[in-house]
Amino acid sequence: MSSIRCDCGERIFLGQIPNPHQWKFISDDDLDKYSGMINIDEMYIEMSSFIKCPSCGSLWVFWNGWNSKPQKFVPSENNETETPGHI
Template sequence: MPKMLCRCGKVVGLGEIPSSNQWMIISDTMITDEDWDDNGLNMSDFYKKMDIVVKCPECKRLYIYSKGFGNEPEVYNLEE
């Protein structure tokens, strides 16, 4: 079962599909006017453009995998 260790020490499970710990994001600039005008919009095309984000359920830290899981993520920690 896929999982990752958060910097806070929490093991974050990613094996459940859909996963409440995995999010997908896309920049507004990746969506064109043609996309909005296309009535046959295919979500799988957008899915391929999206970055994978893992959110730790314990500390709320975000790991953004913009280059895929095989590369180091950008890491953001919640300010208090």
């Protein structure tokens, strides 16, 4: 079973279906291609994935599929809850 090791030391297994640590996302542009009844299998293929470390909360974003290196995002250490401004 494939896994990734987070920088905090947590090993996160990827083979579980559904995976409680995996999230799916799609850009607004790509979402705009869909309307009406959606074929979820077709949409699933279009979606990208990120893994959220259950230990430290870091996000490992696979922008270009599972075979590319993920980009890591780390939560703010002081857990700021300030809402980003809107234009």
